[in-house]
Amino acid sequence: AQTVTQSQPEMSVQEAETVTLSCTYDTSESDYYLFWYKQPPSRQMILVIRQEAYKQQNATENRFSVNFQKAAKSFSLKISDSQLGDAAMYFCAYRSRGEYGNKLVFGAGTILRVKS
Amino acid sequence: DARVTQTPRHKVTEMGQEVTMRCQPILGHNTVFWYRQTMMQGLELLAYFRNRAPLDDSGMPKDRFSAEMPDATLATLKIQPSEPRDSAVYFCASGTSGTGPLETQYFGPGTRLLVL
Numbered sequence: 001a002q003t004v005t006q007s008q009p010e011m012s013v014q015e016a017e018t019v020t021l022s023c024t025y026d027t028s029e030s031d032y033y034l035f036w037y038k039q040p041p042s043r044q045m046i047l048v049i050r051q052e053a054y055k056q057q058n059a060t061e062n063r064f065s066v067n068f069q070k071a072a073k074s075f076s077l078k079i080s081d082s083q084l085g086d087a088a089m090y091f092c093a094y095r096s097r098g099e100y101g102n103k104l105v106f107g108a109g110t111i112l113r114v115k116s
Numbered sequence: 117d118a119r120v121t122q123t124p125r126h127k128v129t130e131m132g133q134e135v136t137m138r139c140q141p142i143l144g145h146n147t148v149f150w151y152r153q154t155m156m157q158g159l160e161l162l163a164y165f166r167n168r169a170p171l172d173d174s175g176m177p178k179d180r181f182s183a184e185m186p187d188a189t190l191a192t193l194k195i196q197p198s199e200p201r202d203s204a205v206y207f208c209a210s211g212t213s214g215t216g217p218l219e220t221q222y223f224g225p226g227t228r229l230l231v232l
Contacts, residue, residue, distance in 0.1 A: 035220075037223075042225070043205055043225065043226050043228070044223065044225050044226070045207060045209075045223035045226075046223075047220055047221075047222075050220065091159065102147055102149075102164065102166075102211060102221070103149065103161050103164055103172065104149075104151075104159075104161070104209075104221060105161075106158060106159040106160075107158075108158045109158065109159075
């Protein structure tokens with residue numbers, strides 16, 4: 001079974017600065033997808049960014065980018081120019097690519113605090 | 117703007133009572149997931165359906181939980197009888213059954229359940 005580990009329970013960043021959230025995963029599969037979800041205090045789960053394992057190029061979405069290291073099974077999220085609205089819980093998630101592999105496996109989450 | 121809707125948003129009940137949570141997936145989505153979020157266990161998959169058929173409900177306590185999809189626009193999760201340890205936020209998510217890179221799960225706002 002796949003597992004996802006987020007080793008940072010909590011992180012802080014100054015507004016306008018850059019922060020990196022860590023995620024590692026364990027799998028024997030060669031093809032899969034990785035995601036970062038954001039959960040603000042409203043509890044809504046919001047997709048931030050996704051990465052296909054077969055792509056070497058790191059995904060980017062505006063101020064959000066990932067550093068995907070397939071051999072190391074590492075998938076970190078970098079938030080540039082941090083904003084107060086970025087404060088939330090961030091979850092890293094894994095999904096198999098197989099026919100029945102649609103379910104997400106989540107890490108424990110990292111609380112991100114943004115200081116003004 | 118297509119969204120997953122969940123009702124009720126909040127539910128407070130007494131131990132032993134039946135609880136029914138409802139989810140309306142995004143129109144056209146044929147895969148529905150139920151996740152539970154607690155402080156202790158984090159986000160865990162309870163069950164998921166494709167084309168209204170259950171694919172995996174191994175994460176769900178069978179003695180008291182049941183999940184169904186009476187039709188393509190409604191998924192239900194029932195707890196009978198409810199217990200204090202069932203207190204959690206229950207998320208419904210929907211997606212398509214494709215395995216391609218655009219396959220994404222979209223989450224509803226969650227039902228916050230408190231069992232006294």
